[in-house]
Amino acid sequence: MLLENRKKRILLLDDEPAVVRSLARIINQFHRDWELEAVTDPEEAWLRLQRDRFDVLVTDVRMPKVTGLTLLERMQMDPRTACIPVVVVTGWGDYETKLRALELGAMDLLEKPVEPRHLVTRLQQVLRWKEGQDILAALNVRLRRILDRHLRELASERMGTILRLLIVIQQRNPDLAFHSMRVAVYSKVLAQLLKLEDSQCREIFWAGMLHDVGKIALPDALLVRAGMFSPGEITIWQKHCQYGEQILRGRTPWSGMLPTGEDSDSGTSSIVKTAAQVAISHHERWDGTGFPYGLEGGAIPLPGRIVAIADAIDHATRPVAWAHLSSLVVLPASEEAHKAFDPRMVEVFRCHEEVFRKLSDRFRRIPADNEGWLASVDTQLCGEWQDAASSDSDESSARCLSE
Numbered sequence: 001m002l003l004e005n006r007k008k009r010i011l012l013l014d015d016e017p018a019v020v021r022s023l024a025r026i027i028n029q030f031h032r033d034w035e036l037e038a039v040t041d042p043e044e045a046w047l048r049l050q051r052d053r054f055d056v057l058v059t060d061v062r063m064p065k066v067t068g069l070t071l072l073e074r075m076q077m078d079p080r081t082a083c084i085p086v087v088v089v090t091g092w093g094d095y096e097t098k099l100r101a102l103e104l105g106a107m108d109l110l111e112k113p114v115e116p117r118h119l120v121t122r123l124q125q126v127l128r129w130k131e132g133q134d135i136l137a138a139l140n141v142r143l144r145r146i147l148d149r150h151l152r153e154l155a156s157e158r159m160g161t162i163l164r165l166l167i168v169i170q171q172r173n174p175d176l177a178f179h180s181m182r183v184a185v186y187s188k189v190l191a192q193l194l195k196l197e198d199s200q201c202r203e204i205f206w207a208g209m210l211h212d213v214g215k216i217a218l219p220d221a222l223l224v225r226a227g228m229f230s231p232g233e234i235t236i237w238q239k240h241c242q243y244g245e246q247i248l249r250g251r252t253p254w255s256g257m258l259p260t261g262e263d264s265d266s267g268t269s270s271i272v273k274t275a276a277q278v279a280i281s282h283h284e285r286w287d288g289t290g291f292p293y294g295l296e297g298g299a300i301p302l303p304g305r306i307v308a309i310a311d312a313i314d315h316a317t318r319p320v321a322w323a324h325l326s327s328l329v330v331l332p333a334s335e336e337a338h339k340a341f342d343p344r345m346v347e348v349f350r351c352h353e354e355v356f357r358k359l360s361d362r363f364r365r366i367p368a369d370n371e372g373w374l375a376s377v378d379t380q381l382c383g384e385w386q387d388a389a390s391s392d393s394d395e396s397s398a399r400c401l402s403e
Contacts, residue, residue: 008127009052012038013045013059013068014089019112023058023089023119030120042066046074049081055130056123061090061097069097072104083133085126089114162206162271165213165247172216173223179314182363184208186310186356193348194306199270204303206271207278211307214244214279241292244279248272274303282307287339305342309349312341317360 010027014020020038027036037054039045042063049057057075061068068088075081088101091112098109107126110119170177187208191201215223222229222237229237249272281295281304288296300308312332337346349356 007033007035008055009035011048011054011057012036015040015063026116026119042071046071054084056126057084057086058089059086061088069100069104072106076105085130087122087126166209168216169213176212176215180209180212182314183211183310186313187307190306190310193352203271203274204306207275207303208307208310210275211278211282213247214240217243238291241280241283245276248276248279277301278303278307282311285340286342305345309341309345313356
């Protein structure tokens, strides 16, 4: 049942007690199932309207101190009272007053002396309208709850998909999983230092976790081998960027088999879209000499620029199993950094290099077989960078961001 079964409540307001009694008598003569309350002071009426639940207000216009029009203005400005319909009953019948009352939201204006059946019929119509509005409001609340529940379920399903991808990464190569974890933390710290919104920082964290997801499509020989790669093998290795985007966007040769009007990329969460952006762009270079598309400068998506330098930070602070590709890696502290990375990112890194050194030391104390860190790294480490940065002043941060 959308609405509770209760009597309709009407508030009567007129500064003349005799008029209030007359209106109450007229209404009770026809509808004893309505609950009437009467006041003669507009200020008291205003307090009652804010505090109690009424279905309609019947009011005079000309009253001392506070007029009916002033009360209407107050009601329209307060969300607690804006939805209460008002019927004006007045002996002050000039055209401008009537027009102003209607402009302020009055449902109708009746002139004194009011004809009893006319008043009761009009109140019946107003109360039916109010009940319809209440039903719509109750439906909106119910639909919003249903929508919120479905959105939570959908978000849970999407995060479940992300976590399954991380499990695949961890199963294929534990070193790759821990590298992705460290890159995710460095990426989020960089995003926070760049003063991005919390939602953006969260998306960039998860994008960092998934930036190398395309490597699960590489042959085992390229994923775990520590020897040198041939030029042909490097070309295959570089394809992990496209593989990652395809995995995250759901683009496969079978996408055309979807029913008409459906798209594998439709409904994709913002986290997955950001992760796909990062997967395809984290090896692009600021000077346009990166891969796979040779994007240059601002054409590289911001999340990709952030994860690119975070990836390099991890290579600089903790060499991983594929360090034989070091010829493709530019370290953020090197002279080549401004060619490879967004200069703004480089300056932020250099201003806070000690932060990343302490985070790297923290990572080194994590046992290699401690898979629990993969599940709790965001809460355990991403909040710790502020402690690590305690020696850096706010003025230093501001200087880095403005240069």
